[in-house]
Amino acid sequence: MSGSSLCGVVEPADFQAAAATAAAAAAAATRANSSSDRDEWSVSECGFMDPEVQRTMRSGSAAEDITQYPLRGWQEVTGEFIAACQELIPGELAQDMMFGLFEAMSAIEIMDPKMDVGMGFDKSDLPPPSFEAAITMGVIKLDDLTPTELIGIFDALFSCIVSWLEGNSMDQVLFTCLYLHAPAKIKDKPLRVFCTAVRNLIAVIKSIILLAGVNEEEDFQLYGNSTLLSAEKAHPGNIFGYLKEVEDELVRKCKQLTSPEDLMSVVHRLRFMRHLFQVIYQVEQMETSTGTEDRMSEIYKNLNVASELLPLIRKTIDRGTQPVEGSEAPNPIGFSTRIHDRSQPPSFPRSIKIRDRPASFQFLEEMISRFKYACKVTRNKDYFSALNFFIEYSKKSGQCILSRSVLQAIFTANLRMVHGRMPMKQFLRHSVQAFNSPPVLSAKNTVSSDPKVQQQLENFFRYCISLNTFTMFIRICGFNRARQRDKLGRLIENFDAIQVDAARLDSFMNQLANERAMEGNELHATALKHSTHFSTWVLYNCFRAMLIYLMSGFELELYAVHEFLYIYWYPYEFLVGFLVSALTRTENILLAQEEYAEHLSKTQANGGSTSKNRKVAKPRKNKKLQRPYRCEIVFYHALLSLCGGMYKAMGALTKDGRVRLPMDTFDNEEVRYIRRFRPFGSLTSPPPVSYQEFKSIRDHMMLASVEDLYSVAAKHFDQARNILENIQNPDQEVLDLLQIARTNFVVMNVLARGHQKDVKRQPEFDFSKHSYFPIIKLK
Amino acid sequence: MNFCFTFLKSILSIYLDKTKMINDQIAAEGKEDPPSLPVITYTRFADETELKALQGLIDSTLSEAYTLYTYRYFVYQWPDLCFFARHEGRYVGVVVCELEPNRVGLFEGYIAMLAVDREYRKQHIGRTLVIKAIEAMVAKDVDLVVLEAEYTNKVALALYESLGFIREKRLFKHYGNGSDAFRLTLGIKNIMLPFSMECCEDD
Numbered sequence: 003m004s005g006s007s008l009c010g011v012v013e014p015a016d017f018q019a020a021a022a023t024a025a026a027a028a029a030a031a032t033r034a035n036s037s038s039d040r041d042e043w044s045v046s047e048c049g050f051m052d053p054e055v056q057r058t059m060r061s062g063s064a065a066e067d068i069t070q071y072p073l074r075g076w077q078e079v080t081g082e083f084i085a086a087c088q089e090l091i092p093g094e095l096a097q098d099m100m101f102g103l104f105e106a107m108s109a110i111e112i113m114d115p116k117m118d119v120g121m122g123f124d125k126s127d128l129p130p131p132s133f134e135a136a137i138t139m140g141v142i143k144l145d146d147l148t149p150t151e152l153i154g155i156f157d158a159l160f161s162c163i164v165s166w167l168e169g170n171s172m173d174q175v176l177f178t179c180l181y182l183h184a185p186a187k188i189k190d191k192p193l194r195v196f197c198t199a200v201r202n203l204i205a206v207i208k209s210i211i212l213l214a215g216v217n218e219e220e221d222f223q224l225y226g227n228s229t230l231l232s233a234e235k236a237h238p239g240n241i242f243g244y245l246k247e248v249e250d251e252l253v254r255k256c257k258q259l260t261s262p263e264d265l266m267s268v269v270h271r272l273r274f275m276r277h278l279f280q281v282i283y284q285v286e287q288m289e290t291s292t293g294t295e296d297r298m299s300e301i302y303k304n305l306n307v308a309s310e311l312l313p314l315i316r317k318t319i320d321r322g323t324q325p326v327e328g329s330e331a332p333n334p335i336g337f338s339t340r341i342h343d344r345s346q347p348p349s350f351p352r353s354i355k356i357r358d359r360p361a362s363f364q365f366l367e368e369m370i371s372r373f374k375y376a377c378k379v380t381r382n383k384d385y386f387s388a389l390n391f392f393i394e395y396s397k398k399s400g401q402c403i404l405s406r407s408v409l410q411a412i413f414t415a416n417l418r419m420v421h422g423r424m425p426m427k428q429f430l431r432h433s434v435q436a437f438n439s440p441p442v443l444s445a446k447n448t449v450s451s452d453p454k455v456q457q458q459l460e461n462f463f464r465y466c467i468s469l470n471t472f473t474m475f476i477r478i479c480g481f482n483r484a485r486q487r488d489k490l491g492r493l494i495e496n497f498d499a500i501q502v503d504a505a506r507l508d509s510f511m512n513q514l515a516n517e518r519a520m521e522g523n524e525l526h527a528t529a530l531k532h533s534t535h536f537s538t539w540v541l542y543n544c545f546r547a548m549l550i551y552l553m554s555g556f557e558l559e560l561y562a563v564h565e566f567l568y569i570y571w572y573p574y575e576f577l578v579g580f581l582v583s584a585l586t587r588t589e590n591i592l593l594a595q596e597e598y599a600e601h602l603s604k605t606q607a608n609g610g611s612t613s614k615n616r617k618v619a620k621p622r623k624n625k626k627l628q629r630p631y632r633c634e635i636v637f638y639h640a641l642l643s644l645c646g647g648m649y650k651a652m653g654a655l656t657k658d659g660r661v662r663l664p665m666d667t668f669d670n671e672e673v674r675y676i677r678r679f680r681p682f683g684s685l686t687s688p689p690p691v692s693y694q695e696f697k698s699i700r701d702h703m704m705l706a707s708v709e710d711l712y713s714v715a716a717k718h719f720d721q722a723r724n725i726l727e728n729i730q731n732p733d734q735e736v737l738d739l740l741q742i743a744r745t746n747f748v749v750m751n752v753l754a755r756g757h758q759k760d761v762k763r764q765p766e767f768d769f770s771k772h773s774y775f776p777i778i779k780l781k
Numbered sequence: 782m783n784f785c786f787t788f789l790k791s792i793l794s795i796y797l798d799k800t801k802m803i804n805d806q807i808a809a810e811g812k813e814d815p816p817s818l819p820v821i822t823y824t825r826f827a828d829e830t831e832l833k834a835l836q837g838l839i840d841s842t843l844s845e846a847y848t849l850y851t852y853r854y855f856v857y858q859w860p861d862l863c864f865f866a867r868h869e870g871r872y873v874g875v876v877v878c879e880l881e882p883n884r885v886g887l888f889e890g891y892i893a894m895l896a897v898d899r900e901y902r903k904q905h906i907g908r909t910l911v912i913k914a915i916e917a918m919v920a921k922d923v924d925l926v927v928l929e930a931e932y933t934n935k936v937a938l939a940l941y942e943s944l945g946f947i948r949e950k951r952l953f954k955h956y957g958n959g960s961d962a963f964r965l966t967l968g969i970k971n972i973m974l975p976f977s978m979e980c981c982e983d984d
Contacts, residue, residue: 091829102854103854105850107847107851111846111849484950484951484961487951492976494976495975559932559948560951560963561948562942562948662943667945668919668944669945670968673971674945676973677949677968681976683975
């Protein structure tokens, strides 16, 4: 920034010299300082602690008139500077305490056009016009815009919104539109109302994303021109009315026109904005107010209208003014693309590619359907199904920050509505009941009112909340796919504490049952009859986190081919089996409880009043629910066979010399293995599996001949095929896995028969059908 | 932080054509020895005069410029971890590294930049530079070596993978141009800290 005044005088021969002189000046300053005073510069002395300085740093130079050079007390120091440089040898660097790698990288070399943004301006260039300047220059129109002009501006603004939601800074996309700087000054009513709506939309979206808290710096830029944004007061509650009013006026106008098509296209855009705004506004309101159910149906209605309008809008894109070819501006009028260049931090990208209009409307269309999908989360009444929903949603909508945030908002609001003041705690309690129905959680249970039991349960669920493990698991599914894995790694370590507590609670219940039995209170003892309900529930969720953590490495392309062997081995040998047994155990518990209930009703029925007779029918009706996890269990069986197939296939391919292995100069398989399974290392249950254990199991497998290994792998794939084929009403995922199992079965058989025996090429692993399992392709 | 690591795609077909041409030439001339690969010598960073060469090598392969401070930050603090590949008078490759205790106290080596002149690719110069750098780090008792590489940089990824690096993390939209990167790790010593300790949030 200070470059222009300084370099005008010095004229250094090249950048290197310039940098060296700058370094020298810094050195001189430091020396001068340290000679008079031995203390080093502290943070406070540098001024960074000063609240005023901090505020200025945070706000950027937004408050300044961006068309002017900053007005500061510049002082000529060239003489002293040159003199100070004499003391240094070329390249000698005076490094300040605060000047580290980050500073080195975000420093700019003044006058280097690659870094110094000011170099992009020719001396004769006019500064990028501000809103006021554009009015004076007469390049911006405030009144009587034609429908064509309006459509052009509206569509460009939609593109800007989309580009902003894709992670670009608000300043570099949205606020390059001068109309957004001061909508109140626009005389043309449709444009004024639309721009006011955009301004408010930005504020509401920002608030939803902040509240949901599933954003990362790469998803969403919080940095933005807050001064501009707060210049006009936000009043989102009124936007709907404004839009409706101007829309009605235009519709009336249309009726008087012989060819109202252009104007109707303007109306469609205003109407789309109205419904989109309404959806977003309602979602935000859900966070703070009650009446969620009404809002949900309101949101759904608006989403439907919005998605009906989009095809009409997409068809009429060409009715608007179009961006000039070669220009960075998304529309010929109303945009000043370089207006914020000078106020961006140096590490920011210099120019942003704004999405084109058809792609932007495509994005909006997909976003609307993602919102519709998100609304369905309210159907999931317990943790088990809610978690399933979040995992699926993330697979399909993981890349859109607003969609992810909207899901969080709806889910939280719905929890509050169903479960009241302590939503998460109540929800978890309800969820354990729904999962494996521990007798003590049943309201009918004779001991559930026992204060000791109540206290224990209260403690457990409070602990669940304070450790945040379960809540966090759901939230993690809201983050982008790359970040999820990291966060899951940490989450898995957290499960240990809660597992210990769950096991303690289970044993307490059993102990109490024994005590009551000793006391001769058979009724209480039976009512307390308890299995490993709580620990099974905790473990099941922990296993899921572990499986997602491990398999997401395939989706993120983290694993090298030579690593596939141990990665597939772990779920094959342990993890998927754990999941199956947790679910099977749960089903057995439920079954036993049901039989017991039936038995109880029968004995009561034999005792005989008519009112009790009616109860007899009840357990029979529930019979269908006896195996609530059948689908999951079958699916996990298929996964087990697929993992087994891949593990054996990798063993065979490795032994066959078809897998490229790392050079052993620095490579250490044990270190790699431990790093890959590191989050599992701190769990008590399941206990970590050492490298030696893995190695001995693998080495044992590898004793078989290559042909046998290929054949065994083929058998696993055949088993997977068999299970998958028997799934009724298969979804796309099942069909894809089926194709993978079938193809790999054939490939393994071909290799077992000695195909391409002399060509030891590494096969291709094609993950395009499924992110966890590849189709093995021989080249 | 946007570090970009080089090794751009080499054009295989051109390379093959060249080889074929040379072979034809040899066949025509009969008795001449086949032209051997240029003899490359490897030297450590010596002084400021080499900075221009270093900057030239990196700049020519990257779109985004590093400030001179960035180069100086590395080469003056760890001159013994900066190696040049040289062919006669010409600087044809460079590796720039850092070695510091990380925030959990492990001694962490970081390969910051690697570049090889386009005309000298496919001669294992990059690999040799990396091996030299890691050997120098091992001599200084390094615990692990890390770096970032662009998602699309298949050549660099293959090079590091062949040395035993694992892709530990996907860094979403890591570079200024919006592309993803991988964080690669090579564990030299078998020291394992809890995941949550070592893998805290990126700055």
